[in-house]
Structures are given as structure tokens and as C-alpha cells.
Amino acid sequence: MNSTQTQPAPRGRYVPPRFRLAAHESILGIILVVVLIALGFLTDRFLTVDNLLNQARLMAEVSLLALPMTYVIITGGIDLSVGSMVGLSAILLGYSWHNWGFPLGLSIVFALAVGTLAGFANGWFITRIRVPPLIMTIATMALYRGFAEGISQAHSVRGYPDWFYIVGQGDALGVPTQLWIVLVAIIVFAVVLKRTVYGRALYAMGFNEIATRFSGLSVDRIKLLAYTASGLMSGLAAFIFVSRVSTTRSDMGMGMELDAIAAVVLGGTSIFGGTGSIGGTVLGLVLIQLLKNGLALTGVKGDATIMVIGSVLILSIVITNFAQRERYADR
């Protein structure tokens, strides 16, 4: 919000974004290794294959949200409604199967479609009517959650057939099924961001939207696609979530948007847009999940863990800010 106004124009020698990002990612990588070693020493239940695979299972949904969130934040926008889109898609998955008699396969497709449509609506208002992304997604955060609560009347749906749980609770080749989905998604999002015109356009837009428009790129279509992707991945996350916990409830995904944003920002994507990478986001996701799990295993209560993550988030931004300021001011 007001990004062009609140950030002072950087002065001094220009450092290519790629170099800066690499620096941030390697700092994160080092922190990650230190955390791994430290927690490994503190408790012997942490560095086990079972535990780590289980953590991968638990972080699948947030990971799927954080990938498109990286795109959206690189363009200089934000999407606060992803948690609510998860809730709405999940409710409609369960509701269409249980109450409207859809075949379960169709319900899954329906949930994905609902998520996509919800994301498209965000993008449409943001690009066509020019509603600021923050305010648009605050509105739909309430609206989509409201639909989920209103439609379900807070009733949960259970009793899915066994095959439905394969994605959320099963294994494939010794690894949780959803981890494969997440890995494919990570590769697709990373390749598109680094190797396609679309990906480069995302950066260009976050760096200078007007210049991008004058370069002949369809700024609106690029943004619309990013927000729609956010919706589609929310739908997918909803399906995996329901499959993992065996039940559908209207409060699913509440607060997940903040977890996703925290991972993206921790991963070095500037909230002002123009810089960021999928690799950084993945590191951010892994770091947060391992901190949560490791601290819990060493006996720190869940609520104190949230405190640690909040502090890590603020600290990492402060450090990055100082590092970048020094690089710009070294002339």
C-alpha cells in the first residue's frame, strides 16, 4: 500500500537484484542449517526421517498458498483472502458432495473451480475497477469466510470414502502423497518465474508498473492471472487439507494467509514488489515449520513458538533492510 510513496528512492550504485537475492537466500540457508543442528542436539526426536516427513505433510497447504503469494507480492500486491478461499472451497467440496449429491470426484473439481473463480474475482476488481489489493482482499477475506459460514451454518461434513484420504494421509514411494504435489508446484512456479516472459514481467511490474505498461506488456492480464492462480492453489490446498484431517469445517484455513505471507517475506521477497524468488519462499516455509516443530519437541509451548516466529520475521526484515541500505549507500 502506498509503496511508491513510503519507500525512499534508493541512491548510489545499482546492484542487480539477482545478487541481492542470492545473498538473502544464503543467509537464510545458513540460519536453517544452524537451526537444524541446534534443534538436533536439543532433542533426538527431531532429526528423524519420520518426523521430517510428517512435518512436510503438515506444511503442504501453506506451501501451496505461499507459491502464488510470492507472485502476487512480487507484483507489489498482496492477497489476504487465501485463508478464506481455502475455507470456502473446502466447505463447497463437502457441501456439494454431502448435500447436493455430487459425485465426490466432481466435488473436488468444483472446489478447485470455486477457488479459481474467487481468485479471479479478486483480480478482476483489482485490475478493472482499480481497488487496492490490500483493501479488496480484506473485503473478500470477510466475504468468502462469510459465505463458508453461511452456507455450512457451521455444520461439518465427515465420512468420506477411503480413496479420498490417499492424498492427505497416504504415501507414494515412501513419501507423503501431497509432498509430490507440492514439489511439482514448486518446480512449475520456479521455472515460470525465472524462465518465462510472464515471470520476468512479474518482476518488471513490481519494479515499475508504469514503465511495464509503456513497454507494451499487458499489466492487467499479468496481475489477473497471478490472483487467479492464488485462487486455484487455495482450492487445491483446501482439497488436500480436507483429505488430511478427514473433515470439512467452515473455519478451515483461518490465519493461513498470515503464515503464507510470513514465509514469503521471510524468504526475501520485498513487500514493495520487484524482488523475490520461489527458492527463498521455500526456505522461509521450511524454516518456519522446523522452528515450530523443533521448539515444540524441546518443550516450548505452541503459543511461545508463535512469538519466536513473529520476532524472526521482524528481525529478518530489519537486517535485510540494513544490508540493502548499505549496498546502496556505499558510494
Next chain:
Amino acid sequence: MSAALASAVPVWRRRRLQVSQEWLLLLGIVALVIVVGLVNPRFLALRNLQTILLGNAYIAVAAIGMSMVIISGNIDISIGSLIGVLATVSGSLAVAGVPLGLSWLIPILLGVVAMSIMGAFVAYLNIPAIVVTLGMMSVLKGGLISVTNGVWISNLPPGFLLAQEKVFGVVPMPVFLMVVLTVAAAWWMRNTSAGRSMYAVGGNVEAARLCGYHRQRTLMMIFAVHGLFAGVAAVLFATQLSVIQSSVPANLEMTIITASVVGGVSILGGTGTVIGSTLAAILIAAIANSLVFVNISPFWLRAVQGTLILVTVLADILRRRRRAKAR
């Protein structure tokens, strides 16, 4: 220079020909009361109307500070957690035997301190408010639950509950404070240099700088004042019922932001008044309360809130576009 001054000219002067957001909201409240009252007269019971105002005065008070923050082009999503923490502090002090005056005053001071710290991050370290307050929200929420262990505070000393106090023997204390603080803040924002500086910084930073406003200092002031109102809101929340829960209502920050936005405060630039945000807080509370009386499931409440924000923002954008065309 003239362009810079134009952005600092009060909006109410430019908008004279149009129906202002405040009047619209007032109209909305009156219409709602009449319609719901016709459908179900029990809604009009004095006791019910009083419940609406009493139970939501703290939201209106918090929305005053939030409006200032949004007018300046920032946002605060930690407010719900902060109110929870400060309310717990207030209750714990009172139970520990600290004089009542102090157990009301200390949380307010703490609110100012906490928000000033966040303001310093935003103003001097140039970290976006959404990131600072997002991190702070986790810290406060986690801290609150791990310190209190989720235990509710009860056995509050007699006289602690402000909700039972009456000013002039008729007006409940929270409602009185809500009205007085709203009017005072509205006057301050409209008629003093410090108040105008908030609009200036939110409207156009460069123009504000040329007019001699100091961006950093203005932001610090806004966050400190926001903390003051958050503190008062927390005390009102703590002194409502005979127990203080260790958690605040879910999504309290969203309800407060909704009140500000629906009240006419625009993220697009420095416009909006706190009279609007207070009226919006009352309207939203009245809608929430009325759903039961017209047989609509309260589970639809959040959808109604979302629609309200969307409609307000769309109306604001269309209004701006029409004005831009007319020029």
C-alpha cells in the same frame, strides 16, 4: 505549492454538493432501526439498543485510532491482540490490589509505548506497517496465551467495571467515552495543524514535505495516538463483564478495520473522518444484533460485513472517478 495545499484542503469543503459518508451511515442506522423494528418490535426495546452501544463502544474507540493509521496510508493488524494483552494487564493489576485508577491508566500508557515501537519500525526503518504489525500480532498473541495459560481473570474488585458506571446518572460510561472521544478526535483532526498533517502525509508525502510536515514525526505521532485509543479500548473491553477472557473475539482487528473503511476512511489517500468510523461501528453492531430479530442465521454476519466493505470501497472509487472527470 498550490497543488500541495489543495490536497490539504479539508475534504468536507470539497464535497459540499455530495451526500457525505457520515450522513449516509446515519441514514443507514435510522433505516435499519425502523425496518427491523417494524419486523420485530422487540428489537426496539431500550435494553437491546443499549446493549448494542455498550457492547461495541470499545470497537468504535479503537476504530478512531485505526482511522488515523489508515488515513496516513498504513494499517495495523495487531490491534486485536494488543487489546487482549492490555485488557489482561488491566484486570491482573486490579486483582493484584493496585488502585483502580492506576489499573486503568497503566494499560493505556503501555498501549502508547507498544504502538510507538511499531511506529518507529514503520517511520524510521521503513518497514511496511503490514509486516511490522503482522509480526507483532504473533508476538502479542503468543505472549498472551503463554503467560496466562488461557485462564480467565475473575474476582475483579468492586468499582472496576466501567460498564456499570453512569455519567450524569443516565449515560453509561463506555458510551459517554465513545461520544466524547469521537467528537474530540474529529475536532483535533479537522482544526489543528497536527491533525491536518495526518491527511497531508496520507494524501501526498512529497507535497506534505514541501508544506513543512515531517513524515517520520507525523507517523510516530499517529501511532502513539493510535496506541492511546487502543489502550482506552482495551480498558473498556476489560471493564465490560465480570470475567476477562484470555482471548479477544476472533478477527477483532478485522471488525475494527471494517468500521474504519466503511466509515469512509480511504486507503487511496488522506480522506475520511472518525465520526464516520464511529457511526459505522454502530451500524455494524446494529446489523449483527438485528440478524437474530429478523430470523437470519448469525453465521451470515461476516458475509454481510464483507459486502459492506466492498460496496463502500466501490462507491468511493466511483465517486473519485466522477470528481476527476468533472475537473
